[in-house]
Amino acid sequence: MTQKLIDHTVPLIRAVVIHPDRRSDSPRLASERLEEAAGLARALDLDVRAEEIVRLRSTTPATLFGTGKVEELAALVRAAHAEAVIIDDALTPVQQRNLEKAWEVKVIDRTGLILEIFGRRARTKEGRLQVELARLDYERSRLVRTWTHLERQRGGTGSTGGPGETQIELDRRLIADRIVRLKSELEEVRRTRGLHRKQRQKAPFPTIALVGYTNAGKSTMFNRLTGSEVFAKDLLFATLDTTQRTIRLPQGRPAIVADTVGFISDLPHELVESFRATLEEVGEADLILHVRDIASRDSAAQAKDVEAVLKQIETPEGKTRRVLEVWNKIDLLDDEARETVLGQAERLAKDGEAVAVSAWTGEGIEPLRQIIAGLIDDDPETQLTLEPHQGDALAWLYEHGRVTARDADELGRTHVTVRLHPAALGRFERLYPDLTD
Numbered sequence: 001m002t003q004k005l006i007d008h009t010v011p012l013i014r015a016v017v018i019h020p021d022r023r024s025d026s027p028r029l030a031s032e033r034l035e036e037a038a039g040l041a042r043a044l045d046l047d048v049r050a051e052e053i054v055r056l057r058s059t060t061p062a063t064l065f066g067t068g069k070v071e072e073l074a075a076l077v078r079a080a081h082a083e084a085v086i087i088d089d090a091l092t093p094v095q096q097r098n099l100e101k102a103w104e105v106k107v108i109d110r111t112g113l114i115l116e117i118f119g120r121r122a123r124t125k126e127g128r129l130q131v132e133l134a135r136l137d138y139e140r141s142r143l144v145r146t147w148t149h150l151e152r153q154r155g156g157t158g159s160t161g162g163p164g165e166t167q168i169e170l171d172r173r174l175i176a177d178r179i180v181r182l183k184s185e186l187e188e189v190r191r192t193r194g195l196h197r198k199q200r201q202k203a204p205f206p207t208i209a210l211v212g213y214t215n216a217g218k219s220t221m222f223n224r225l226t227g228s229e230v231f232a233k234d235l236l237f238a239t240l241d242t243t244q245r246t247i248r249l250p251q252g253r254p255a256i257v258a259d260t261v262g263f264i265s266d267l268p269h270e271l272v273e274s275f276r277a278t279l280e281e282v283g284e285a286d287l288i289l290h291v292r293d294i295a296s297r298d299s300a301a302q303a304k305d306v307e308a309v310l311k312q313i314e315t316p317e318g319k320t321r322r323v324l325e326v327w328n329k330i331d332l333l334d335d336e337a338r339e340t341v342l343g344q345a346e347r348l349a350k351d352g353e354a355v356a357v358s359a360w361t362g363e364g365i366e367p368l369r370q371i372i373a374g375l376i377d378d379d380p381e382t383q384l385t386l387e388p389h390q391g392d393a394l395a396w397l398y399e400h401g402r403v404t405a406r407d408a409d410e411l412g413r414t415h416v417t418v419r420l421h422p423a424a425l426g427r428f429e430r431l432y433p434d435l436t437d
Contacts (some may be wrong), residue, residue: 012047016080020056020064021113028301037088049080057077063098064091077103086113093142110266111138126189133182134271140175175324193280206376207256209282210363212291213302214262217328220289222259222360248310249373253402265305272312283313287376288323296330322375324352326368331358379419388412393432400424
């Protein structure tokens with residue numbers, strides 16, 4: 001059992017973070033998991049007074065931990081003057097209530113904690129709908145509020161009487177009715193997204209989706225690629241609402257880049273289901289950039305967590321999923337590790353499998369853009385000859401395709417080789433029929 005007490009003077013809600021270590025079912029380091037859980041707590045502005053790893057050889061149905069461990073942890077909670085305890089694991093409603101009674105503080109499990117962060121960060125109407133649906137699905141079996149209604153005084157739900165059975169049934173019915181309405185609204189969101197995708201397909205720009213473990217640097221990468229100023233901070237789940245921008249790849253090919261919500265280990269199934277409308281953007285993408293924090297000791301395990309979520313996202317029939325790993329934060333590596341990573345990435349880059357970059361400094365971004373262009377640039381080539389007065393047609397080709405070769409003859413005509421999406425070629429033929437006869 002590892003314990004670390006932390007001194008804080010900021011008058012925030014005091015919390016203790018506990019990670020139950022089930023080593024047999026996770027390849028990740030317990031210390032990394034504890035650090036992540038504490039980061040989640042701080043993302044809610046909690047004053048983390050103590051962090052502890054508890055080896056969990058077996059679980060107790062009533063309280064998760066054994067009786068002796070519950071008493072030992074109660075002493076830690078009192079010593080930290082905690083008002084809340086974060087359990088980095090999924091708790092049953094019974095376990096949550098019994099621990100609250102034993103410790104006389106509010107207890108929040110990993111799912112509840114992540115839901116609260118999502119609830120705070122969602123900005124768009126769609127994001128708020130998705131978070132509310134996930135929260136209600138989670139609370140339906142508990143009939144308790146999570147972070148939003150945390151009482152500042154010690155005791156919380158552990159020292160108050162429960163509602164009558166009639167009130168519980170009423171609450172459940174109200175929650176069920178609200179869930180039905182939210183699902184209907186989200187279905188409308190999904191339908192609207194589908195219409196938008198069809199519109200984008202008419203303007204045949206390939207789409208690129210950024211995915212990755214939370215805090216891997218996706219938003220910084222997005223800003224670097226697009227020149228945007230999307231909120232990017234060293235904070236778990238800094239991005240919740242999908243943002244899209246059009247970029248120009250090498251040789252002028254336009255593409256749409258989408259920044260998506262970060263993934264995390266043990267992502268609550270309520271969130272995966274509720275965010276399905278948003279995650280469809282990933283499934284529809286022509287290329288997925290899997291951004292990895294290659295400087296993290298847990299990078300490989302985080303990658304597996306991301307891949308597990310990707311497997312839950314459907315890909316349209318007939319569409320091949322293409323994934324490029326982007327090994328980010330090489331600026332944080334020491335010299336020896338950096339040399340190893342760069343060597344591995346150089347070998348994998350030849351097959352379009354991985355590239356090493358620093359979104360923060362910009363190192364490796366241009367090679368990344370070149371690799372992206374190569375992976376999505378599979379449109380057929382067309383050779384065209386333009387007269388001197390047809391500069392507007394040439395400009396259209398640069399705007400909607402990728403000119404791979406260009407030269408002029410002695411008569412002033414321009415000979416171009418251009419890659420055009422079939423839909424773009426069709427539009428060009430309608431606009432300039434005399435050039436494609």
